[in-house]
Amino acid sequence: MTGKGMTRRGALRSGAGVIAAGALGAPMVHAQGTGGSLRVAFWDHWVPTGNDAMRALVKEWSEKNRVEVTLDFINTTGNQLQLAGAAQAQSKSGHDIISLAPWDVGTYASVLEPVDDVINRLIAKYGPINPVAEYLAKREGAWRGVPATSGTQNKPACVRFDLMQEHAGLDVRAMWPASGQPGPGADQWTWDTFLTAAEKCAKAGYPFGLPLGAFSDAVDWVGALFASYGASMMDEKGKPTVRNNPKLRTAIEYAVRLSKALPNDVWAWDDASNNRALISGRSALVFNPPSAWAVAKRDQPQVAEKCWTIPMPAGPEGRFLAYLPWTSGIWNFGRNKQTAKALLEFLGERSSAEALTSKTSGYDIPPFETMTDFKIWETEGPPVGTVYNYPLKPHHKAKPSIAFAPAPGEFAAQMYVQALNTKVIARVAQGGDTVDQALGWLERELTTIVRGG
Amino acid sequence: MAADGTLVAGAPAAAGSGRANTMQRFARRRSTIAFLMALPLIALIGGLVVYPAGYAMWLSTLNRRMTANIGLGNFEILLESDTFWMVIMQSCIFAVGAVIAKALIGFWLAHMLHHIPAKGQRKWRGMLLIPWVIPPALSTLGWWWMFDPSYSSINWLLNIFAVPAVPWLGEPWWARFSVILVNVWYGSPFFMIMYLAALKSVPDQLYEAAAIDGATGWQGLRYVTLPMMQNIISITVLFSLIVTFANYDIVRVLTNGGPRDLTQVFASYAFQVGILSGNLPRGAAVSLFMFPVLAVFAYFILRGINRRNKEQM
Incomplete structure (x- = not known):
């Protein structure tokens, strides 16, 4: 063997080094002793600094309470976090606390520890909690998780104000300034105005980037649109409300008209496609959290400095804002449930929420309306104030929404994942069905979902 | 001892x-x-x-909450669903279409390789095996970039030659074609290597005898090569059918079952219903549907192999 070749011992040593480095770099453990231990799985934040903010908060709490906390950040690529949740719920072992995707709280309600005591104390301090968070996290009268700040997002309109002004004649910054008051023309920000603007911008070569596939960005904005037309598919008792529902028909017809002003490939867009449409400068408007703007700030600053966030348009039944919350759940088979509750209560405090939101450039949305005044939303830019209207402010006169509410969570989850709202539009706009045929299909799908408990 | x-x-x-x-x-x-x-x-x-x-x-026999046994209720519900019938049809189109294409391309490639002199053959064999050794989730992501609805590199090339852009993933038949294409690209090398091994085991004397009898190249292929390879063809087709039917990653990465569930296959639909929608029993029922479909295929293919073996004995 030549001197330059690798020996067997050398290879073993290198392998051991790699394994050791991997083990050291895996979960973060705060070895404090005496106060017990916790294993926590949080959502791996898109924004790189998001995990650091969470780590710092947990460290602060664990040192104060002398609790050893093992912190894992699990990402949602390939649904890893959801698979971890499903596996832990089935095997009744795993972490003590786990981040749950919006519908998973209901799915695993029977193995989640009620946290009413924590929620009641937080509500007493900070006022009413977001009704969508309540709809998702409350089962059989009990809170099954604490609505989280980290990862929770709104999906208002992120608008290229220059293109909107030039091609649609709308000054969105004047309509929705970075102050606590609506500007002139804000009351005209309706879905009808939106459609006209969409058609004008499409004609000018800058179509709105609205996905209509089966991913959550698509389902969420269509959900808010349907809500603003009062178009529900199932009532709170689980009964389909498709037949003889003029509001649903109107909403579908509107969406079909709107789809004709969108790029012809929106049926295949995923959650990144709309971001790319905005960042590349090809689109005048998307419905998205500020992540698209944040990437543009890094990669296409000339685009980012012309973006302005405004609420979603209003419909006949009011203005709704797509809201997608994460919830932190405590498994009822966990070892240290009281300690887990204490950690979640600490993370629900205003100071913790503000630390998380500030570190993520305003991306994270806390579940309390009284927490929509953090400084970060006023100061973030360029242009300064661009995300001021990202959280739902009182002057927006809007309500948070999630698609398929008020259907019972276990059915709404299936309707959401199967994207029934975008598919019913696609059947008409792309598949050539009549609205009646599409509604017939929708009713059959809903019946299938409801059957079998 | x-x-x-x-x-x-x-x-x-x-x-x-x-x-x-x-x-x-x-x-x-x-x-x-x-x-x-x-x-x-x-x-x-x-x-x-x-x-x-x-x-x-x-x-699969439980209700959604997994609190009661509903027997075959989940299967009954699925069989009454439009979407599920579509999934059955698409799974068959996807698996049968992809396996036929893979078998034909693999056979052709194996023949090409077989006739390359031994010295250069190894290099070509290695290169042609590359699609098969790349993790499919990774290579599918590469294909997704090429098919990307708005920024497809294939469309960019087509546009250079004034060919209109193709909605690879947005239009149902193009989307079906795309998922099959990626599966064929990934799976053909497996057929190629199996068929190459089979070709190498066909005795040269048989070809020499056929040539003496005046057989053309086509007749040699039809009456010597194919009969000698029949069993390996059947086994690879069966094996590939099983794997292709259970394929998940290509559909998940490329189309997520869209548009309008028109590319959904058993595995992706089972995951959607079972894990993402929180209905594990029905998801299990979807995945178990693969079993009878594959059993029918396996029965006919294995019966053919047995018959041939008996005839040869």
């Missing part, structure tokens, strides 16, 4: 008691040793195949 491979124990030590003798004899039996040596594999199959399959069958 005895000639038959059994160990010969020291007689004095074993002479202590009749019971010990029986135990020692039992332990020394070839079948006992064989069983013990196969035990790790049996445990592995039991833990990773039999138990999950049994658990899935049990799961």
Whole structure:
């Protein structure tokens, strides 16, 4: 063997080094002793600094309470976090606390520890909690998780104000300034105005980037649109409300008209496609959290400095804002449930929420309306104030929404994942069905979902 | 050690008691040793195949909350669903279409390679195997970039030649074509290597005899090569059908089942219904539907192999 070749011992040593480095770099453990231990799985934040903010908060709490906390950040690529949740719920072992995707709280309600005591104390301090968070996290009268700040997002309109002004004649910054008051023309920000603007911008070569596939960005904005037309598919008792529902028909017809002003490939867009449409400068408007703007700030600053966030348009039944919350759940088979509750209560405090939101450039949305005044939303830019209207402010006169509410969570989850709202539009706009045929299909799908408990 | 491979124990030590003798004899039996040596594999199959399959069958008989047994209720519900019938049809189109294309391309590639001189063959064989050795989730992501609805690199090339952009993933038939294409790209090398091995095992004398009888190249292929490769073709087709039917990652990465569920296959639909929608029993029922479909394919293919084997005996 030549001197330059690798020996067997050398290879073993290198392998051991790699394994050791991997083990050291895996979960973060705060070895404090005496106060017990916790294993926590949080959502791996898109924004790189998001995990650091969470780590710092947990460290602060664990040192104060002398609790050893093992912190894992699990990402949602390939649904890893959801698979971890499903596996832990089935095997009744795993972490003590786990981040749950919006519908998973209901799915695993029977193995989640009620946290009413924590929620009641937080509500007493900070006022009413977001009704969508309540709809998702409350089962059989009990809170099954604490609505989280980290990862929770709104999906208002992120608008290229220059293109909107030039091609649609709308000054969105004047309509929705970075102050606590609506500007002139804000009351005209309706879905009808939106459609006209969409058609004008499409004609000018800058179509709105609205996905209509089966991913959550698509389902969420269509959900808010349907809500603003009062178009529900199932009532709170689980009964389909498709037949003889003029509001649903109107909403579908509107969406079909709107789809004709969108790029012809929106049926295949995923959650990144709309971001790319905005960042590349090809689109005048998307419905998205500020992540698209944040990437543009890094990669296409000339685009980012012309973006302005405004609420979603209003419909006949009011203005709704797509809201997608994460919830932190405590498994009822966990070892240290009281300690887990204490950690979640600490993370629900205003100071913790503000630390998380500030570190993520305003991306994270806390579940309390009284927490929509953090400084970060006023100061973030360029242009300064661009995300001021990202959280739902009182002057927006809007309500948070999630698609398929008020259907019972276990059915709404299936309707959401199967994207029934975008598919019913696609059947008409792309598949050539009549609205009646599409509604017939929708009713059959809903019946299938409801059957079998 | 005895000639038959059994160990010969020291007689004095074993002479202590009749019971010990029986135990020692039992332990020394070839079948006992064989069983013990196969035990790790049996445990592995039991833990990773039999138990999950049994658990899935049990799961599929429960209601959504998993609180009551509803017998075959989930299967009944699925069979009354438009979407599920579409999934069955698409799974068959996807698997059968992809396997036929893979078999034809693999056969053609194997022939091409077989006729390349041995010196250069290894290089080509290595290059052609590349799609098969790349993790499919990764390579599918590459294909997704090429098919990307708005920024497709293939469309960019087409546009250079004034060919209009193709909605690879947005239009149902193009989307179906795209998922099959990626599967064919990934799976053809497997067929190629299997067929190449089979081609190399066909004795040259058969071709020489056929040539003496005046057979053309096509007749040599039809009456010598194909009959000699029939069993390997059947086995690879069966194996590939099983794997292709259970394929998940290509549909998940490329189309997520869209548009309008028109590219959804059993595995992606089972994941959507079972894990993402929180209806594990119905998801289990969807995945179990693959079993009877594959059983029918396996029955006919294996019957053909058995018949041929009997004829040759």
